[in-house]
Amino acid sequence: MARAKRAKRSAFWRRLRWSLPLALILWLLFRPAYNTFLAFAAEKLCRLFENPPATRVVVQEDKAVIGRDDMRTGSGWLGYSLTQIHFNLIPALALILALPGWHRNEGWQKLVWAVCILVASHLLGLVWHVQFFFATSLGPWSAANYGPIARNLFGVLQYLFDIPLTFTLPLLLWAAFYWDQVSELVGLTPPTASRS
Amino acid sequence: MDKLQAFLATPAGRFVLRYLVALGIAFALMALPPVNEHVVNPYTTFVAKEGALALRLFGEAVTVKEQILASPRFAVAIFNGCNGLEAILIFACGVLAFPAPVRPKLLGLAMGFVGIQVFNVVRIVALYYTGVFRPQWFSAAHVLVWQSLVILFAVSLWVIWAQRYGTSKAR
Numbered sequence: 001m002a003r004a005k006r007a008k009r010s011a012f013w014r015r016l017r018w019s020l021p022l023a024l025i026l027w028l029l030f031r032p033a034y035n036t037f038l039a040f041a042a043e044k045l046c047r048l049f050e051n052p053p054a055t056r057v058v059v060q061e062d063k064a065v066i067g068r069d070d071m072r073t074g075s076g077w078l079g080y081s082l083t084q085i086h087f088n089l090i091p092a093l094a095l096i097l098a099l100p101g102w103h104r105n106e107g108w109q110k111l112v113w114a115v116c117i118l119v120a121s122h123l124l125g126l127v128w129h130v131q132f133f134f135a136t137s138l139g140p141w142s143a144a145n146y147g148p149i150a151r152n153l154f155g156v157l158q159y160l161f162d163i164p165l166t167f168t169l170p171l172l173l174w175a176a177f178y179w180d181q182v183s184e185l186v187g188l189t190p191p192t193a194s195r196s
Numbered sequence: 197m198d199k200l201q202a203f204l205a206t207p208a209g210r211f212v213l214r215y216l217v218a219l220g221i222a223f224a225l226m227a228l229p230p231v232n233e234h235v236v237n238p239y240t241t242f243v244a245k246e247g248a249l250a251l252r253l254f255g256e257a258v259t260v261k262e263q264i265l266a267s268p269r270f271a272v273a274i275f276n277g278c279n280g281l282e283a284i285l286i287f288a289c290g291v292l293a294f295p296a297p298v299r300p301k302l303l304g305l306a307m308g309f310v311g312i313q314v315f316n317v318v319r320i321v322a323l324y325y326t327g328v329f330r331p332q333w334f335s336a337a338h339v340l341v342w343q344s345l346v347i348l349f350a351v352s353l354w355v356i357w358a359q360r361y362g363t364s365k366a367r
Contacts (some may be wrong), residue, residue, distance in 0.1 A: 009359060020348065024340075049228070082337050090340070091347040091353040156227070167282040167343075171290065171351050172212060179208030186358035187294070 009098055012185055014096040023093035027086075033082040035082045042126040054170045055130060064132050071141070078133045085129075085166070086122045089115070091169035099174075099181040121169060123159035134160040207295070214293035222285045232276075237263070240279040246293070246313065247274070247320035254321070270327040274321065278338075280316035284309060286350040291357060300361035308353050315349050 039057040042064070054070040060079065067077040086089035096102055096111060132154040135146035146154075175182050183189045203209040225231050239252045248258045249264050258267040263274045287308045291301050319342045326337045 012355070016305055016348075016352075020344075025343075075221065081335075081339065083336075087343055088347065090344045091351070094344075094348060095351060159227055160223075162218060163277050163282055164332055167347055168286055168289075170347055171286060171354070174351070175215070176212045177209055179206070179211070183207065186294075186355060188358075 008184055011100040012098055015100065016094065019091070019097035020094040022097060023090045025153070026093065031062075031083075031086075031090050034086065035064075037063070038107045038122055038126055039064050039121050040147055042072070042130060045123065045127050046130050048079050055134075057130060063130075064126060066133055068134070068138075071138070076133075076138050078129075078137065080126075080129050081196050082126075084162075085125050086118075088117055088166050088170050092118060092173060095170055096178060099178055099185065101181055101184075102178055105180060107178070114173040117173060118169060121161060124157075125166070128157040128161050129165060200210050211293055211295070214224060215289055216330035218292050219285065222289055226276075226281065226285075236276055236279070236281065238276050239281065240276065243279045243313075243316060243320070244274050246317050247272075247324070250317045250321050251324060258324075265324070270324060270331075272324055272327060274320070280312050280319075280346070283312050283316070283346045283350040289303070290351075290354040294358055296353075296358070296361045300357075304357040304361065308357065310351055312350065315346070319346065358367065 004180075008192050030151065036059055039059045043055055043057040046055035046057070052070070054068045056067045056069055057064075059082070062081055062083050063079040063081050064085075067075055096114065098111045101107075102111070112125045132151075135142055135154050141149075180189070204213055226236055241260070244260045244263050246258045251258045251265070253268070256267050256269070258265055260266075265274065266274050287303055291304045291308065292303045296304075323334065323338055323342060327334045330337075359366075
């Protein structure tokens with residue numbers, strides 16, 4: 001039993017050495033398309049609640065450039081790094097793929113769910129950046145269209161998605177979706193006989 | 197709803213719930229202006245001073261002004277999110293939420309704090325030299341490489357701690 005435990009543990013550390021570069025390569029491959037998708041989806045989501053719809057979210061290199069169609073081109077536009085929003089896909093994927101037997105018990109389905117939750121958090125994170133920018137940085141227009149409650153609410157949501165969720169979701173999703181494997185890894189349950 | 201309740205009744209659900217509550221409290225506290233002013237900002241200045249101390253060992257003429265670490269060759273500003281507090285919270289909340297006795301938890305918190313401090317100093321030194329020798333790589337190294345590594349380091353520390361102290365007795 002102790003040997004099986006040790007084998008499971010060392011397998012995790014061994015696998016982490018290749019799962020991290022693999023996650024990085026996957027992220028680099030999908031980043032351009034994902035950036036475009038995020039900007040497109042955030043713009044659509046913001047426009048759903050606007051009348052007339054005027055939010056613009058454009059991808060420029062790695063940045064989402066945020067502005068409004070109904071303002072002069074010289075007025076405020078914000079460039080925000082999309083990498084800062086979705087880099088947590090790398091540690092999340094690395095942790096999941098490093099788990100021995102992650103694909104057991106509908107592991108692929110769980111992986112899809114975990115990625116979907118991360119994507120939703122990235123999308124909402126970008127939307128809160130857009131709203132916080134509109135609420136606080138467009139001078140008289142911001143003051144006329146957003147009250148103090150809205151400004152504070154969007155500030156809190158931006159902070160929540162910018163730091164706490166970005167940094168903690170990888171561990172949360174890893175533990176929540178793959179608890180069987182995680183609890184084996186940390187020794188709460190005895191290791192199963194199946195090979196990883 | 198039934199599925200959620202069933203999940204929360206499992207060890208995974210209980211851990212995730214406890215972890216979420218601990219994180220929620222910790223990050224909410226950190227966001228409060230008095231905490232930010234009297235804890236987070238002084239802590240970030242302390243991290244900048246640690247980084248400066250390490251860089252001086254390598255012969256760099258760095259000075260620290262509040263949270264900015266500067267030398268004639270390069271300067272870095274350490275903000276909330278770069279000060280290692282998020283890694284400490286990931287680790288500390290993971291320890292607090294995990295089913296283990298109190299003493300190992302306290303030991304884990306102390307060792308984890310020191311470990312993350314050391315890791316963060318390595319990060320600051322590495323980023324400083326990236327800025328000096330390859331400034332075009334600084335942004336990618338800062339966001340992509342080191343932030344990912346910080347998360348993985350905090351999780352790895354937690355795994356090592358849990359492997360040692362998360363015994364079946366503690367369940």
